[in-house]
Amino acid sequence: MVNDELQTYSLTEVFGANVFNDAAMRERLPKPAYKALKKTIDEGTPLDRDIAEIVANAMKDWAIDKGATHYTHWFQPMTGITAEKHDSFISPTSDGKVIMEFSGKELIKGESDASSFPSGGLRATFEARGYTAWDCTSPAFVKDNTLYIPTVFCSYNGEVLDKKTPLLRSMEALSKQALRILRLLGNTTVKKVITTVGAEQEYFLIDKKLHDQRKDLIYTGRTLFGAMPPKGQEMDDHYYGAFKERISAFMKELDRELWKLGVSAKTKHNEVAPAQHELAPIFNTANIATDHNQLIMDTLKKVAQRHGLVCLLHEKPFAGLNGSGKHNNWSLSTDDGQNLLDPGRTPHENAQFLIFLCAVIKAVDEYADLLRCAAANAGNDHRLGAHEAPPAIISIFLGEQLTDILEQIENNGGAKSLKQAAPLKIGVTTLPVLPKDATDRNRTSPFAFTGNKFEFRMVPSSASIAGPIFVLNTIVAEELCQIADRLEKAEDLNAEIHAVLREIVKNHKRIIFNGNNYSEEWIEEAKRRGLPNIRSTVEAIKALIDEKNIRVFEKHKVLNRTELYSRYEILLESYIKTINIEALTMIEMTKRDIIPAVIGYITKLADSINTVKATGVNADTSVQAELLQEVSSLLAELKKNLAALEKSTSEAADFSGDTYKKACMYRDDVFVRMNELRAVADKLETLVDSKMWPFPTYGDLLFNV
Ligand code: ADP
Numbered sequence: 001m002v003n004d005e006l007q008t009y010s011l012t013e014v015f016g017a018n019v020f021n022d023a024a025m026r027e028r029l030p031k032p033a034y035k036a037l038k039k040t041i042d043e044g045t046p047l048d049r050d051i052a053e054i055v056a057n058a059m060k061d062w063a064i065d066k067g068a069t070h071y072t073h074w075f076q077p078m079t080g081i082t083a084e085k086h087d088s089f090i091s092p093t094s095d096g097k098v099i100m101e102f103s104g105k106e107l108i109k110g111e112s113d114a115s116s117f118p119s120g121g122l123r124a125t126f127e128a129r130g131y132t133a134w135d136c137t138s139p140a141f142v143k144d145n146t147l148y149i150p151t152v153f154c155s156y157n158g159e160v161l162d163k164k165t166p167l168l169r170s171m172e173a174l175s176k177q178a179l180r181i182l183r184l185l186g187n188t189t190v191k192k193v194i195t196t197v198g199a200e201q202e203y204f205l206i207d208k209k210l211h212d213q214r215k216d217l218i219y220t221g222r223t224l225f226g227a228m229p230p231k232g233q234e235m236d237d238h239y240y241g242a243f244k245e246r247i248s249a250f251m252k253e254l255d256r257e258l259w260k261l262g263v264s265a266k267t268k269h270n271e272v273a274p275a276q277h278e279l280a281p282i283f284n285t286a287n288i289a290t291d292h293n294q295l296i297m298d299t300l301k302k303v304a305q306r307h308g309l310v311c312l313l314h315e316k317p318f319a320g321l322n323g324s325g326k327h328n329n330w331s332l333s334t335d336d337g338q339n340l341l342d343p344g345r346t347p348h349e350n351a352q353f354l355i356f357l358c359a360v361i362k363a364v365d366e367y368a369d370l371l372r373c374a375a376a377n378a379g380n381d382h383r384l385g386a387h388e389a390p391p392a393i394i395s396i397f398l399g400e401q402l403t404d405i406l407e408q409i410e411n412n413g414g415a416k417s418l419k420q421a422a423p424l425k426i427g428v429t430t431l432p433v434l435p436k437d438a439t440d441r442n443r444t445s446p447f448a449f450t451g452n453k454f455e456f457r458m459v460p461s462s463a464s465i466a467g468p469i470f471v472l473n474t475i476v477a478e479e480l481c482q483i484a485d486r487l488e489k490a491e492d493l494n495a496e497i498h499a500v501l502r503e504i505v506k507n508h509k510r511i512i513f514n515g516n517n518y519s520e521e522w523i524e525e526a527k528r529r530g531l532p533n534i535r536s537t538v539e540a541i542k543a544l545i546d547e548k549n550i551r552v553f554e555k556h557k558v559l560n561r562t563e564l565y566s567r568y569e570i571l572l573e574s575y576i577k578t579i580n581i582e583a584l585t586m587i588e589m590t591k592r593d594i595i596p597a598v599i600g601y602i603t604k605l606a607d608s609i610n611t612v613k614a615t616g617v618n619a620d621t622s623v624q625a626e627l628l629q630e631v632s633s634l635l636a637e638l639k640k641n642l643a644a645l646e647k648s649t650s651e652a653a654d655f656s657g658d659t660y661k662k663a664c665m666y667r668d669d670v671f672v673r674m675n676e677l678r679a680v681a682d683k684l685e686t687l688v689d690s691k692m693w694p695f696p697t698y699g700d701l702l703f704n705v
């Protein structure tokens with residue numbers, strides 16, 4: 001089946017048709033090669049050179065059958081999106097023709113010029129070489145006549161330059177520590193613990209013709225101007241509403257494209273804001289989920305174009321309406337399929353569950369700053385803490401029942417009991433029966449336990465999910481490590497488990513909050529509890545170079561000090577560039593579009609007054625005169641605010657000192673001036689002749705799809 005034929009096939013035939021998955025490997029590889037590759041994928045054993053040749057050849061033949069002419073090492077640099085350079089399979093022969101070739105070496109390792117990817121000072125330009133190395137744990141696939149090989153990306157000296165490497169390392173670290181716990185509890189068969197992730201993707205769809213009339217959308221992905229239309233999202237008529245035909249056609253094609261790539265697109269629905277939607281795949285191994293989320297973002301954009309639409313992945317495309325996030329559902333599973341965050345049915349399973357639960361609680365409390373940082377970008381600053389998305393304060397929702405159980409643990413089973421008649425004792429054999437229906441009814445929490453997984457809701461819609469996951473994995477690995485250190489030394493395992501859990505609950509229960517996270521009271525309460533409230537991205541980024549955080553990353557070999565410092569620089573620079581582009585776009589739109597339009601309207605008003613007066617009829621021109629006054633004085637104010645923004649933008653751009661200071665200038669000065677300029681322009685939008693306004697309004701954009 002080549003690509004075009006697939007349109008007519010059924011879902012089960014289409015699913016994964018363009019993926020070199022297990023079925024394809026089994027079919028295409030000789031048995032010994034298949035077995036060796038499988039071992040590499042499952043256990044991380046190095047792949048023999050000869051086997052690599054066989055795999056490369058089989059992969060190439062398979063890809064050519066799917067219409068591929070090229071291959072690419074697909075990687076995830078620090079830009080947060082993916083990168084690819086395509087090479088064709090051709091190899092010239094002596095008779096002037098070509099054959100299609102692809103070697104094991106080309107499969108395993110690629111060399112690319114890394115000088116134009118963000119490195120945060122890690123790599124001097126004279127060492128421009130970067131390497132990509134095959135990540136065989138995520139399957140290769142064919143897209144647009146190209147064989148995509150998922151890879152990791154590092155510098156000539158081996159320093160990490162991408163998002164994938166730390167993710168893979170964190171998965172390994174977490175597996176290692178989780179296995180120690182499982183062994184202590186008597187499990188000798190599990191070989192590996194896997195991080196599972198399901199990322200729900202929110203996005204907006206708008207008409208391309210309208211989109212293309214707005215420079216802000218073109219350059220920044222969000223509207224930098226725009227007054228609220230008479231109708232916003234207050235009617236709640238979009239959420240879960242029926243799909244319009246055009247949207248439905250888009251979604252059908254989107255699903256099909258994703259299924260071909262083996263992405264298990266499952267749930268789709270309209271979201272709260274007009275023109276906002278959501279797509280959720282079925283969860284997968286964190287590594288594959290990360291690749292798939294990149295494919296989802298990419299496919300959303302491409303398919304939208306085919307339908308005359310543009311997909312906006314920005315966290316806040318429209319002020320005054322809900323923004324977009326990416327809920328990261330996260331859990332741990334054994335290689336034999338047991339979800340370690342599933343409350344068990346037996347006391348033994350319960351002990352295990354409670355240890356993992358408490359490890360997460362302690363991790364989130366101790367490293368809240370890192371998690372906050374993992375969810376930070378310039379776009380998310382508009383969401384977090386803005387009464388529609390999770391607040392900037394990290395806390396955990398557990399639900400009443402689980403919280404109650406933890407309280408019992410803390411009180412040593414003496415004071416309270418829930419459903420249990422007997423006093424609670426902790427131990428592998430004497431644990432309470434845990435509630436099975438600990439469902440999540442709280443939608444305001446940034447980090448919610450949802451029955452058998454945690455849902456990290458702060459993640460920005462446009463970002464790679466690798467960052468949030470590798471942070472979470474690393475900090476949980478650390479807590480499991482600490483717990484295992486203690487339990488391994490314990491004489492009485494049950495007593496020690498009891499003591500450890502009690503201690504964790506006692507010391508970290510401040511992070512648990514089951515109430516309304518959007519309320520003002522919570523902000524006060526969180527302050528009393530000593531929980532950090534990190535309001536902006538710039539502030540959040542500092543967590544990366546905090547000594548405690550460097551220690552945890554180094555200890556678990558996820559990132560070293562140099563790599564963390566480089567990431568710190570990259571993230572600050574990315575913030576600076578984002579705000580700078582936004583400011584320059586506003587300046588251009590104001591000067592070249594808004595001011596001329598407003599002057600046009602002022603002239604029209606003045607002309608009207610003169611024309612009426614010239615008739616000699618003593619008609620009332622007070623309306624024109626009043627409007628002329630009002631619009632003219634707003635124009636003067638606009639010009640004043642424009643000058644202020646121009647000044648602060650060039651000051652910030654020219655500042656060549658410390659990057660952190662520079663980022664602060666953008667946040668505290670440029671960004672503030674941007675908002676002041678916008679406020680006046682938005683007022684003008686409501687006064688100026690709609691036919692003269694230079695670009696489509698919110699009403700046009702949101703209700704014309
Ligand atoms: P909701 O909108 O209520 O949050 P959805 O059904 O839209 O729920 O999304 C839930 C996501 O969580 C899905 O992607 C689902 O596959 C994922 N998920 C379910 N179980 C796990 C698990 N054990 N580990 C990781 N993700 C999971």
Ligand code: MG
Binds near residue numbers: 200327455
């Ligand atoms: Mg959700």
